[in-house]
Amino acid sequence: MSYRIKLKGLALVVLAMVMSIASVSQAGPNWRETTNSKAAESARSGGQCVRETQWMRNNHMVLLKKDRDFTVHEGIRTVDGSLSECVACHSNTENGKHVPVNAMEGPDGKQFCASCHAFTGVKLNCFQCHAAVPTE
């Protein structure tokens, strides 16, 4: 009996690992190469985000949430996880206009945030209030 439970547990772990690898590999086009956002430009010349790309893929929400509290409650404005800076860097332009980062259509299909969030089915609440295009 206990052997079966262990086997089930192992199967779940393996499944979770496979799914996490799949979600990253199928998360959309490679943004480093194909778009005209500042982030893509920077990536082509060897730059990277405020952390390593893989770290950001897994943990960007942690960074955003912590820095959100630093800004709102402690007034610190020089945070890494500033949503407006994410948007400023990762939004593409089409016909001279910025495309919202959560748009389902645009240059190269789904835009930066939508490309993963649509696939993983994680609802994105940021842009009910925050601007999805760079603002001055």
Place this chain on the structure above:
Amino acid sequence: MSRQRKGEVSKQDQPDQNRRDFLKKSAATAVATVAPGVVLHTAQATPRNEPVTDKVRWGMMIDTSKCADGCNECVEACNEENGLTAYSMPEGADESTWDQQRPKWIRTVKVQDNLTGHVTNLPMMCQHCEHPPCQDVCPTGASFRRADGIVMVDRHTCIGCRYCMMACPYKARSFIHENVDIKPSLAPRGKGCVESCNFCVHRLDNGQTTTACQDACPEKAIIFGDLNDPNSEVSQALASYPTVQIRADLKLNTGVRYSGV
């Protein structure tokens, strides 16, 4: 960055640090040139990188004897600064209902002494109490008082229950009833949260020391500054002129004081 998270790469190690610094600097310069003629205190205009402390307590003195009947300059400046103009009446709404429910961070209030007939006009906004009733009643902790005395709503945790609106003796809070199309970067807002005056916190955090209403007042009736600094303009003014707290009987120790009421 004052807080380094455990086991994470330092920001200074990042290859694009120069570019980020450049962007920040050029953004700061852009702010300074947006409105010529307005003193922006550019010398200190750097974004805050340390947590706010209780060494500073922001406060305001309003000289109501300078407030003219019908003057709306502070309200309009506030609406412009905090994106309230981008929020228009929903189609088919009743106009009087809309006027009661629209977000207002400053209201103009007219008070008449019935014995003498003397009329006082005053702007009424969040009084930034030391003991805010809105914070007491908030079930989620969204309504809070920052260390430097600013009473704010954390919209990320606000559930829109509106207890704070009921608790506030100054009717200072507004509720956003409808979806908002234009999202200002300085005051992001969406349907379902409460909000109120925050002493233009984005200005203070970016090194400026004035509020939009203060800058707009043609009579200089609004003096804003640090109540804890005895040499600040607002402290000097409070020491020189008789002022009152509205509803002083509630013992809330408000950060906004009125003279001439």
